[in-house]
Amino acid sequence: MIEVTSQQKYDPEELLDKASEILGAAITSSEIYRNDVVIEVPIDDLRSAMERLRNDPDLDMAMLVDITSVHWPDDERQFELVYHLRSLSNNLIIGIKSRLGEGDSAPSLTPLWKAANWQEREVYDLMGITFDGHPDLRRILMPEDYPWHPLRKEFPIEGPDFPIDAYQTDAHHKVEKDDFWDDPD
Amino acid sequence: MATDTQRDLNDTTEREMVLNLGPQHPSTHGVLRVLTELSGETITKATPDIGYLHRGVEKLIESKLYAQGMTYTDRTDYTAAPAGNVGYILAVEKLLGIEDQIPDRAHYLRMIVSELARIAGHLVWIGTHGLDLGAMSMFLYAFREREKVSGLFEEGSGARLTTNFFRVGGTGRHEDPPGWLDHVEEFANGFTIDDFNIILTENEIWKVRTQGIGVISAEDAINYGMTGPCLRGSGVAWDLRKARPYCRYDEVEFEVPVGEDGDVYSRFLVRLNELYQSTSIIRQCVVRARELRGEPSNIVNANVVPPEIERVTGWEPSDVTGDMEAMINHFKLWIEGYSPPKGDCYMAVESPKGELGFYFVSDGTGTPYRCHIRAPSFVNLAALPQMVEGNMIADLVATIGSIDIVLGEVDR
Numbered sequence: 001m002i003e004v005t006s007q008q009k010y011d012p013e014e015l016l017d018k019a020s021e022i023l024g025a026a027i028t029s030s031e032i033y034r035n036d037v038v039i040e041v042p043i044d045d046l047r048s049a050m051e052r053l054r055n056d057p058d059l060d061m062a063m064l065v066d067i068t069s070v071h072w073p074d075d076e077r078q079f080e081l082v083y084h085l086r087s088l089s090n091n092l093i094i095g096i097k098s099r100l101g102e103g104d105s106a107p108s109l110t111p112l113w114k115a116a117n118w119q120e121r122e123v124y125d126l127m128g129i130t131f132d133g134h135p136d137l138r139r140i141l142m143p144e145d146y147p148w149h150p151l152r153k154e155f156p157i158e159g160p161d162f163p164i165d166a167y168q169t170d171a172h173h174k175v176e177k178d179d180f181w182d183d184p185d
Numbered sequence: 186m187a188t189d190t191q192r193d194l195n196d197t198t199e200r201e202m203v204l205n206l207g208p209q210h211p212s213t214h215g216v217l218r219v220l221t222e223l224s225g226e227t228i229t230k231a232t233p234d235i236g237y238l239h240r241g242v243e244k245l246i247e248s249k250l251y252a253q254g255m256t257y258t259d260r261t262d263y264t265a266a267p268a269g270n271v272g273y274i275l276a277v278e279k280l281l282g283i284e285d286q287i288p289d290r291a292h293y294l295r296m297i298v299s300e301l302a303r304i305a306g307h308l309v310w311i312g313t314h315g316l317d318l319g320a321m322s323m324f325l326y327a328f329r330e331r332e333k334v335s336g337l338f339e340e341g342s343g344a345r346l347t348t349n350f351f352r353v354g355g356t357g358r359h360e361d362p363p364g365w366l367d368h369v370e371e372f373a374n375g376f377t378i379d380d381f382n383i384i385l386t387e388n389e390i391w392k393v394r395t396q397g398i399g400v401i402s403a404e405d406a407i408n409y410g411m412t413g414p415c416l417r418g419s420g421v422a423w424d425l426r427k428a429r430p431y432c433r434y435d436e437v438e439f440e441v442p443v444g445e446d447g448d449v450y451s452r453f454l455v456r457l458n459e460l461y462q463s464t465s466i467i468r469q470c471v472v473r474a475r476e477l478r479g480e481p482s483n484i485v486n487a488n489v490v491p492p493e494i495e496r497v498t499g500w501e502p503s504d505v506t507g508d509m510e511a512m513i514n515h516f517k518l519w520i521e522g523y524s525p526p527k528g529d530c531y532m533a534v535e536s537p538k539g540e541l542g543f544y545f546v547s548d549g550t551g552t553p554y555r556c557h558i559r560a561p562s563f564v565n566l567a568a569l570p571q572m573v574e575g576n577m578i579a580d581l582v583a584t585i586g587s588i589d590i591v592l593g594e595v596d597r
Contacts, residue, residue, distance in 0.1 A: 115410030
């Protein structure tokens, strides 16, 4: 039986060196924050970078743990995709970020990982980022005819179609002929 | 355009039938809808349709203070709420950079509660899983035990289901009440999986219904990103408590149960053994927590941990106010919260369902700029079509039960 240990093959600095060695010039920036290694790659190189990290025998990043996205509306390229890859055999985790603007689409990772299918659908649904090459890019959490992407920062917390006077009562003469309440007489 | 989940149910050929399962179906464990295409009784295609319980938890957390956002983690995986609480707390502590300062006593109490949560979550699973497959009495045995765990949660935090256990920076006011550790130990010593073994493990009918059903290989499980008992059931020994020990899991002894066949029965055995391992961890932690009695369980950091409430209100009932500085500190913490420095981090814990990860982005204010919950149920459920296609329709229910999904966590 395989034993799971807390032994990590590389410490964060070594992992960052190793990733730089594999990806070379594709890395535009990198940092180690709170012991997490995070690298940033251009969106055009994302697919090949992920493939190289996965197939490298020294790293063996076999599992796509998580895909998420962050919206920075003030920036030129508004959307930031954040991926986390994990190596089970070497006990490593690395974060990969990539920026893209409104209307750009990201390469889908579904040919590499089946895990990308639902997680990319979630990002598309809630943030509105489209993925090229995704076999089934539909909304997953919101209704299929829902027009908005709720995790964008301009989306109000109560929803854009929330009636402003929903809390106002008869005393303000806003609600007349309410269908939901029977006339007391 | 008719999409996969909106297709006309009458649009069938002679050989094929489309069967809609859910969302209001008791064996889908909530509001999961699965659209199945059948050829005879064999499933040719299964399309899960989720989102019926979507409440926008991530968006809601982004509009609240860090301390307020924690309440939503009770409502994601509601069968094991404290596991979500502990994951959230550890992620915020990592973001604040105070994870090294947390006292040992707080860590041991968190571990006790995490493992109680694992027992509570697995007991719901084994009860409903048995019920789905016709072992009616299993439900009653499992919920009899779960009632005791809920009682311990109530004694420790005041709530049975939405516990909101512990606080960032330690345990908060959740010091263990007098006798609580004794009650926990009494439960851990009295808890046995013998009943479940007698009813299910050696039961011929149970074996026929579960062995060789819903098989997923180790390669596929990794490719789908499956974690927790679903991954271990396929033979991959991977447990974040061992691989990346958080709290003080590196100081207790326990084994990681691993299955072999990747079928429903393997996942069943893995979870059953985890129940046993959890009681062992609890017993070790209770001993350590007793040794540390009297030690602090919160860090000394007025920017994160509020002052004792008696310092604010006064120690005597006749006092009108207490310490002015304490009152200001208390007020500022509850109105503005604590502000982690700008940056982002990902922190994952081994919840009963798998890897529960929190990804936080801080912009230096008291509310998270972005909070993403990596829900294990959501990722594990994505593999359902692969696991059931080619199986019989009756096995669909067994497979859904063995993934152990909680729709509150799938839909968030």
